Every structure is written in structure tokens, then in C-alpha cells.
Amino acid sequence: MIFPSDHPDYLDQPKGIKQVFLECGLWPNKGLVMQCKSTCEVGMTDCCACCLIGNQPDFKKQQSLVQEVIEAAGHKCIFLLKSHYELNFIEFFWGAVKCYLADHYNYTFDTLKENMLKALAAVEVSTICKWEHWMQRWMHAYREGLGAKEAQFKVCKFSSTKYTSHHHIPNQVAAVFDT
Structure with missing residues (x-):
């Protein structure tokens, strides 16, 4: 996401994650760390920015650029587990x-x-x-x-x-x- 061109202080600058969360009404009053120091607790949806954004429906539906390019060329893109x-x-x-x-x-x-x-x-x-x-x-x-x-x-x-x-x-x- 880019700041609109009518915003003189941030002309064509990428928005930070905090700004995106503020605009979507997702920024918690207590603040937010980018990622938990250890693994996130099971079932937690807002313990860190990674969990919060990862649980948003539009974020879950978004395909990677790699997948979009491969599928646009008429191929299947299959991501396999890295750890197995x-x-x-x-x-x-x-x-x-x-x-x-x-x-x-x-x-x-x-x-x-x-x-x-x-x-x-x-x-x-x-x-x-x-x-x-x-x-x-x-x-x-x-x-x-x-x-x-x-x-x-x-x-x-x-x-x-x-x-x-x-x-x-x-x-x-x-x-x-x-x-």
C-alpha cells in the first residue's frame, strides 16, 4: 500500500504496517510487537502483527506474485512444505x-x-x-x-x-x- 499522492509529507512512500492497521481499525490500544519472541500461542489471533495480519480474510486470499505469474501462464503452482x-x-x-x-x-x-x-x-x-x-x-x-x-x-x-x-x-x- 502506498500513501496517496495528495499526502505531501509521504509522497509515493510505502505505508508501514502500523498505518495499515490503524486505517483498518485493527491497531490495539496496547500497541503491538511485529512478531512474538517465541512461537505464538495456539488460538491467538492478535498476539503480534504477524498473527493479526495473517488472520485477515483478504490477506489469506492473496496469492503470491510467483503464484499469480505461474497460473497466468496456464500452469499449476504447488507449494510444498519446507520442513518435510x-x-x-x-x-x-x-x-x-x-x-x-x-x-x-x-x-x-x-x-x-x-x-x-x-x-x-x-x-x-x-x-x-x-x-x-x-x-x-x-x-x-x-x-x-x-x-x-x-x-x-x-x-x-x-x-x-x-x-x-x-x-x-x-x-x-x-x-x-x-x-
């Missing part, structure tokens, strides 16, 4: 690219530039699909309410199951991908 590498299969892809580069690198920038496209192409699409299915299994385990250790056990158990028929997928396996 097992739910983000692109991390496996970059790991494989880094591994390739480490094996084909003599610590010069020219070699890195030369091998980057080869490294990206070295990861098979079928491998990426397997990582994506692995991620779906993790998500299914978390949807069941399992903790990290229990989810890991379930995903590993699923991955180590040997099936005797290639003509039939067991119902419990098919159910994982239906959710």
Missing part, C-alpha cells in the same frame, strides 16, 4: 543432480557449466515418478495421523512388500492412491 523433505520429491531430484556433478567435476566453473545439463538429463523421468509415489505414501501416512517414526515404518513396510501378481493391485494398495 520426504514430502518434496524435488529434493531427491536435486540430490541426484548434485551426486552426478560430484562424480563428474574437477572443481572448475567451466566443468560445472559443461556438466550441468548432462546432470539434469541424467535423472530419468521414471525415477522422478517413483519419488513422487514415495511422497504420496508419506502424505497418506501423515493423513492417518501417524507421527514421523510410525510413518517411516509404514512407508518402508509398503516399499518392501513383494507382490506375487502383476495383474492385480491389492485393495489396500489401491486405497493409498485414491485419497
